[in-house]
Amino acid sequence: xxxxxxxxxxxxxxxxxxxxxxxxxxxxxxxxxxxxxxxxxxxxxxxxxxxxxxxxxxxxxxxxxxxxxxxx
Numbered sequence: 001x002x003x004x005x006x007x008x009x010x011x012x013x014x015x016x017x018x019x020x021x022x023x024x025x026x027x028x029x030x031x032x033x034x035x036x037x038x039x040x041x042x043x044x045x046x047x048x049x050x051x052x053x054x055x056x057x058x059x060x061x062x063x064x065x066x067x068x069x070x071x072x
Contacts, residue, residue: 007014 008018
């Protein structure tokens with residue numbers, strides 16, 4: 001209580017440095033989250049692409065019922 005105040009209380013440069021470190025930490029965390037999201041999107045796209053390729057290789061009779069007509 002009777003000692004000198006903490007540097008972050010009286011030195012603007014120390015506060016600025018602390019804020020910069022916190023911002024870097026948040027940016028690294030966001031980069032990590034975006035990396036996970038990109039990986040998940042790539043996996044999802046790969047599964048969707050495989051499904052489309054499989055559908056294109058199968059005979060139409062497996063997917064289209066000729067007795068069903070569409071009204072536009």
